[in-house]
Amino acid sequence: MKPFRRSLRSPVQRHAQGGFSLIEIIIVLVLIGGIVAFAATRILGGGDRAKVNLAKAQVQTLAEKVQQYESDTGALPGNLDQLVQSDATGWLGPYAKTTELKDPWNNPYAYKTPGEDKPFDLVSYGKDGKPGGTSVDADIVFE
Numbered sequence: 001m002k003p004f005r006r007s008l009r010s011p012v013q014r015h016a017q018g019g020f021s022l023i024e025i026i027i028v029l030v031l032i033g034g035i036v037a038f039a040a041t042r043i044l045g046g047g048d049r050a051k052v053n054l055a056k057a058q059v060q061t062l063a064e065k066v067q068q069y070e071s072d073t074g075a076l077p078g079n080l081d082q083l084v085q086s087d088a089t090g091w092l093g094p095y096a097k098t099t100e101l102k103d104p105w106n107n108p109y110a111y112k113t114p115g116e117d118k119p120f121d122l123v124s125y126g127k128d129g130k131p132g133g134t135s136v137d138a139d140i141v142f143e
Helices: 022-073
Strands: 110-112 121-124
Touching: 022 121
Parallel strands: none
Antiparallel strands: 110 121
16 A cells, blocks of 8 residues: 655646626626516516406306396396395396406496496496596496
């Protein structure tokens, strides 16, 4: 066995390691932030679009329930709460749940009988809950 000898040479000096500079790291972080911001706006915008489509479907479904109430009782309900509970002759309900009387933004549907040019009007006033508006704030009307 050879005797263990220590080298008298100095340890090998390490050269500067290659890596990223601070500027390169900042640029990458800014790019990642931009991508995340873009993706977030697309995802959040899709949520509003989905609520508009849901409101359109709910308005049609609720109108069908009003028509079913009329078919069973011979008269339109005076208000949407009568779809949930009523003492009208021939009532075979409940035709709707209380939660179905609000749109996806948790605003009550506007119901009026008689309607303009129809037996009744049924409207969701959109995200802002006010008549009129554009985009997600636009009225969604039973046709």
